[in-house]
Amino acid sequence: MLIVDFVSSAVTCAKVKHQNFKVVIRNDDLEELKELGSGSFGTVYHGKWRGTDVAIKRIKKSCFTGRSSEQERLTLEFWREADILSKLHHPNVVAFYGVVQDGPGGTLATVTEYMVDGSLRHVLVRKDRYLDRRKRLIIAMDAAFGMEYLHSKDIVHFDLKCDNLLVNLKDPLRPICKVGDFGLSKMKRNTLVSGGVRGTLPWMAPELLNGRQQVRSLKSQNPFMVDVFSFGIVLWEILTGEEPYANMHYGAIIGGIVNNTLRPTIPSYCDLEWRTLMEKCWAPIPAARPNFTEIADRLRVMSAAASQNKALAQKASK
Numbered sequence: 001m002l003i004v005d006f007v008s009s010a011v012t013c014a015k016v017k018h019q020n021f022k023v024v025i026r027n028d029d030l031e032e033l034k035e036l037g038s039g040s041f042g043t044v045y046h047g048k049w050r051g052t053d054v055a056i057k058r059i060k061k062s063c064f065t066g067r068s069s070e071q072e073r074l075t076l077e078f079w080r081e082a083d084i085l086s087k088l089h090h091p092n093v094v095a096f097y098g099v100v101q102d103g104p105g106g107t108l109a110t111v112t113e114y115m116v117d118g119s120l121r122h123v124l125v126r127k128d129r130y131l132d133r134r135k136r137l138i139i140a141m142d143a144a145f146g147m148e149y150l151h152s153k154d155i156v157h158f159d160l161k162c163d164n165l166l167v168n169l170k171d172p173l174r175p176i177c178k179v180g181d182f183g184l185s186k187m188k189r190n191t192l193v194s195g196g197v198r199g200t201l202p203w204m205a206p207e208l209l210n211g212r213q214q215v216r217s218l219k220s221q222n223p224f225m226v227d228v229f230s231f232g233i234v235l236w237e238i239l240t241g242e243e244p245y246a247n248m249h250y251g252a253i254i255g256g257i258v259n260n261t262l263r264p265t266i267p268s269y270c271d272l273e274w275r276t277l278m279e280k281c282w283a284p285i286p287a288a289r290p291n292f293t294e295i296a297d298r299l300r301v302m303s304a305a306a307s308q309n310k311a312l313a314q315k316a317s318k
Contacts, residue, residue, distance in 0.1 A: 023086050023098030025049065025111050030056055030100065036118070042107075046114055053114040054097060059107055082110070088153065092146030094166055094180030115166035115178060123167055124241040131175070134306040136238050139167065139177040141299040143234065146179035147227060148292035156223050157181075160230035161203045162237045201253055202244040205229035206284055209258045225286035231295065232281025236264045239274060260284040273302055 031048040038044065042060040046053065085096035100109035120139065123129050131139070143165050150157060157164075157179065164181040199208060205226040233244055244264045245253050256262025263282055266275055277298055283289050290298070 025098040025100050027100050027102045032056060049111055055112045055114045057110045058103060059109060061107060090146060090149040092142045092178050093149060094178045115168050117167045117169045119163050120165040120167050121162040124162060134310055135175050137299060137303040137306050139175055140235060140238055141296060141303050142177035143179060144292050144296040144299055148296050151224050151292055157227050159199050160227050160234060161200055162234055201250060203230040203233045206257050206260055207286060209254060222286055225289050228281050228289040232278050235278040239270055240267060
């Protein structure tokens with residue numbers, strides 16, 4: 001089984017084209033329209049590629065430091081993952097269009113599908129965007145469909161959270177959610193695949209923090225279950241609109257996760273079905289968690305019921 005960290009990779013400044021990678025995009029074919037955000041990896045722009053809306057992720061040269069042997073390894077890894085990402089095709093996974101080799105100063109960039117409303121985290125904190133239970137279920141269901149597809153391709157995300165789910169709310173009745181991230185634009189210094197720890201702390205499964213021996217043996221267990229744990233936290237985010245453990249110190253979060261004594265507080269308004277699914281996903285024992293096919297099936301039933309209830313309510317009000 002091939003385990004690929006879907007959400008991050010390291011890059012170097014070497015202009016090397018992977019022999020199997022076909023989609024290299026010319027910088028002259030891109031138009032930057034608006035800056036969307038920036039970080040240690042570089043800057044993301046809303047842009048156009050031959051008339052199509054895209055997200056352009058310009059990668060800083062500061063990401064390219066290291067010994068020549070390390071740069072070579074990271075370069076090969078970058079193109080390998082770019083090749084894998086370019087072959088993914090699913091309505092609930094953000095499309096990866098290609099790599100730019102000839103950016104300003106010889107820098108690299110990635111070009112991906114543009115999602116008009118940005119991250120789900122951004123939408124959840126906006127006061128002018130109300131999402132009813134039915135829409136929240138649809139968004140969760142879409143995310144589960146995307147993750148089911150990635151897992152079917154032997155790809156583990158390792159950093160699933162609302163910041164990495166992108167949404168389009170143009171249709172007032174049917175929101176669209178896709179699994180994405182700033183993939184191939186962050187440094188891959190300490191990943192689970194290379195023997196370290198990968199992820200964002202509040203969303204990380206206990207088995208990722210329970211010592212080196214368990215981390216090393218994770219491949220022989222079921223690495224996909226780390227994404228399921230994270231999805232349980234995502235369900236809580238979608239339900240509450242909040243970030244988990246926002247007021248806690250990282251040391252306390254680590255201790256709570258490792259000891260399996262810490263989970264987000266479930267609000268009283270959470271219905272039994274949502275609560276049950278959420279708690280199954282963040283079960284301390286990986287084998288006790290459902291897979292994404294089971295999660296998607298459960299959310300499909302819940303979403304259909306919510307749509308039916310809404311239709312009945314509208315009919316009754318007439």
